[in-house]
Amino acid sequence: MPQQRELLLVSVGGPAPTLLKELEEPLATHMGVHAVVSRTALQRPDYAFNKSRAQYHSNAIMRRLVTLMEPAHSMVLGVTDVDLFVPDSAFVLGEADRESRSAVVSVARLRQGVEADQLRRRVQVEAVHQAGHLLGLSYCEDPRCVMFFAQSPLDCDRKQLNPCNICRNELAKLNR
Template sequence: VDLYADGLNFVFGEADILRGVAIISLTRLHQSFYGLPEDRGLFIERALKEAVHELGHLYGLRHCPDPHCVMHFSNSLLDTDKKSYKFCAICRRKLKENIGR
């Protein structure tokens, strides 16, 4: 199932900080969505990145300008593929501050 947010044609995930919940859609993370052969490893990597990204929001992180940081906004699957599943140094520091470590 695709997810949508106001002003966007789709989103890979959404987080509700006040309720402490997040959701990701796996639909557009599959190669088959784009008519390409399925690649399970790539699918799992994409799902991991989007899950970590939404968890970052739950811990108070905003989108990051670093295109390699997991908190970078993915406007396309290319953005997701380019970024890491890890936080950049700045986001890692903010995360530690937010969780009190």
């Protein structure tokens, strides 16, 4: 197997610190990345707040996350408790940018009406999904695949933590 890439996990705002630690194992198992929780946490991202939408622009947060990467890190993933958007969508559960090697996942919509165990699994699914994008995977049409585009928290509940065979093979090709 190729050298394992290191993913820096960063708390943005106030998600539970244990939530980030609980991403390490699924990211290693399903995407082959070594995830480490950053000692640096970012405050609530007021710089990304859009008053007219009452949401936070995910790209502005990702630009800030990139500044925390050190040479050992090949990518960065922020976990936040604020509601995210991109201009063409009502909201996003997460967003990734391959070029800057940064991604962000929000627990804001994922936590609605669920217990801690279900929230943890939803965040794991979304974090593995965004890491897949950072590694070069695209969306998948299989609603059970972790790379399926989740448009609601219920889509996350349907998805498995692992990629389907097609996406797994694609990841193997990308890792060569």
